[in-house]
Amino acid sequence: MTLSLVSGGRDNDLFTIEENVLRAKDVDSLVAGREYIIKVAIINNQGSTSKVLSFRMPSIEEPGTDAPLTISDEPELVQSEEIIVQGSSLAEKLDWLRVFVNSNGNYAIEVGANESVPSHNFMYSGKNNIIITIRGDALNRTVNSNFTVGSGVTLVLGNNIAFRGPAAGNGLISVASGGRLIMNNGSLVAGNAADYQGDGVSINGGAFTMNGGEISGNRGNGVGMNGGTFTMNGGTISGNSSRGVNLSFNTGTITMNGGNISDNKGGGVSVGRGTFIMRGGTIAGNSTASFSRDYPVYGGGVSVINSGTAFTMNGGTISNNTASGGFGGGVYVYNGGIFNMNGGEISGNTAAINNDDRGRGSFGGSGGGLYIVGGGTFRMSNGDISKNNAHAEGGGIYADSIFAMSGGTVSGNTAREYGGGVYVRYGGIFNKTGGTIFGYASDANNGNAVKESSGTVRNFRGHAVYAGSSDNVLKIKETTSGPENNMSFGAQPGQSNYSPAFSGAWDN
Known part of the structure; x- marks a missing residue:
């Protein structure tokens, strides 16, 4: 406020x-x-x-x-009294605002028919603290246009209103620095068909609050961010051809308190600059796919991909996402990115193997729940990682970088090759000081397991944890490692990654 x-x-x-x-x-x-x-x-x-x-x-x-x-x-x-904007058409009402709008005014545009208007900028020089609400009358109304919200203006999308194409290269609705967009229940932003940057909403330094409504069916991202802030309290971002939410340029902030980011074809969320705080809501059913081993895909649900970028999960669910021909079905952390898990659930995600379309064999399939690589860091203090599946290694977590676990549970995950719960690649760093990683032999119902696609159990491949390699240092844990059974593997302070130390409750 x-x-x-x-x-x-x-x-x-x-x-x-x-x-x-x-x-x-x-x-x-x-x-x-x-x-x-x-x-x-x-x-x-x-x-x-x-x-x-x-x-x-x-x-x-x-x-x-x-x-x-x-x-x-x-x-x-x-x-204060809401001022109803005058005019017989949307175009006339937009012209009325240009003439009569004042600072601190609260205006409402009621759309009485489906209309197409030219691109429009809600920018009023020398005036500020202006509120403009657009809503349909008693029926659902569609506006074909693209709008820009300028500094000093808050645009509120109310009930019974839909914004659809034409193709707009910078979002059907673009929010400039100092501007603000609010979406409430009953609103829709859909169908941007632009080949480049065909986003539903584009945040260019401004602020966007989504309390309800739907952003769907855009050729680009549902929400594309170049700096600014995005707060999601409700609503749905789904069925977009690229990512659901993409923060890729300039530092921005995303807070997710509720709502759903689902069924997007380029992954759910990508954070390349800034921070993402997840307190609630669901990131589910998103997917990425590749059929070329030259271009594997990463992060079906979430990607955190640059130094100085952090995703903090305090609640909510990341579930049933898929990286096919890639890595990290639920979450991918890379290049110095940080993922902190303090609560919530990462479950039912899949990292799947695909066959190369040029006949060069199969690829991908590691890190069903999470894949950490390239200097990325995963810190887990609470929450659940469960029922994820990797066609190769690391059913729950694949760590080729830093994984620090002080609480939470890892259970019911499966891998076909190694590390049903956790796979630590030689050169990765793993420190468990709390929490529980279930093994298969001690608890087949909750246990992590290494299994063939047929369901045949493969022992001595680290049902709970597999760390290192048979060519160098190899440690495995088949049974459950509870809060009192802690362990570490990998370079500790002052050591080389390629001279790993180990300690704790390993089986060998």
């Missing part, structure tokens, strides 16, 4: 708002018990409005201080 003072409050000149905190300009001039009236503009996830706040000052124990003042949680509120 963002607060700012706007004209119309009797006592506005006595106060200021700093970082959303109301402060008195001069505490000594205020009188305890007196009623003060101010007017503020409030922007939150649901939109924006202006409100009059009436409150009485509490007693001040230390006059002369600049301590923040406390406002009642239930002050008298008077909502």
